[in-house]
Amino acid sequence: MKIVAICGAGIGSSGILKVNAERVLQRLGVTATVVAADIDSVARVAADAQVILTSEEFVEAIGRTHADVVVVHNYFDTDELTQKLTDAVG
Amino acid sequence: MSLPSLADRAIVLQAHAADWRAAVRLAGDALVDSGCTTAEYTEAMLRLVETHGPYIVIAPGLALAHARPGPEVRQDGLSVVTLAEPVEFGHAHNDPVSVVIGLAGVAADAHLSAVADLANAFNDSAAIQALARATNREDARAILEGRRVS
Numbered sequence: 001m002k003i004v005a006i007c008g009a010g011i012g013s014s015g016i017l018k019v020n021a022e023r024v025l026q027r028l029g030v031t032a033t034v035v036a037a038d039i040d041s042v043a044r045v046a047a048d049a050q051v052i053l054t055s056e057e058f059v060e061a062i063g064r065t066h067a068d069v070v071v072v073h074n075y076f077d078t079d080e081l082t083q084k085l086t087d088a089v090g
Numbered sequence: 091m092s093l094p095s096l097a098d099r100a101i102v103l104q105a106h107a108a109d110w111r112a113a114v115r116l117a118g119d120a121l122v123d124s125g126c127t128t129a130e131y132t133e134a135m136l137r138l139v140e141t142h143g144p145y146i147v148i149a150p151g152l153a154l155a156h157a158r159p160g161p162e163v164r165q166d167g168l169s170v171v172t173l174a175e176p177v178e179f180g181h182a183h184n185d186p187v188s189v190v191i192g193l194a195g196v197a198a199d200a201h202l203s204a205v206a207d208l209a210n211a212f213n214d215s216a217a218i219q220a221l222a223r224a225t226n227r228e229d230a231r232a233i234l235e236g237r238r239v240s
Binding site: 007008009010011012013015016019020023036038039055056057058073074075076077078 | 138141142143144145146148149150152154156157158159182183184193195198205206208209212213215218
């Protein structure tokens, strides 16, 4: 499974998402690759992804995709991430 | 990079900012003052929000001000600004902001280990409020290094 974390710069906030998503997925026993990328590269990087993690600000720019687009409000809240990732990959 | 112990100049506590731009500028100035970035990096941090919106407010009360790695970054680093009066970034869920973290990395992979350390500190939900209340740099360092949250 491939999961892509999207933000404006592809570092920083998407990096936080990547780190915490990896922690949650490990706890859930899900094997997945999590990649941090910037919004300009989303079409290429997320072409084969099952899930895109991002903020509301980027949903429109991500546009049409086969992946589940999951909006995260609190990037540090692993409970929120656990619930949303469980719904997305379960 | 892992989280370096922050220089005094990288920590600005109980500062005053009129709006989100001023708050981001304080975090940028602290990166410049501690030798991590040039002033152009601060402008790049502001442009990121102007282009994409207030998504850098990644948790209640906390903004992660940053831009892409580039020639504006002299060395990896972090800055911390806390605001005496919280400011609105226009975020739907996480306003108002009282803690602004400035993040600069010379390369994307350097960013990633630093953000892992940030995640360690702030996955404790009490850490942001504790940092917002900190009145001296030693307390702020302790919270950022995950040594203390209250």
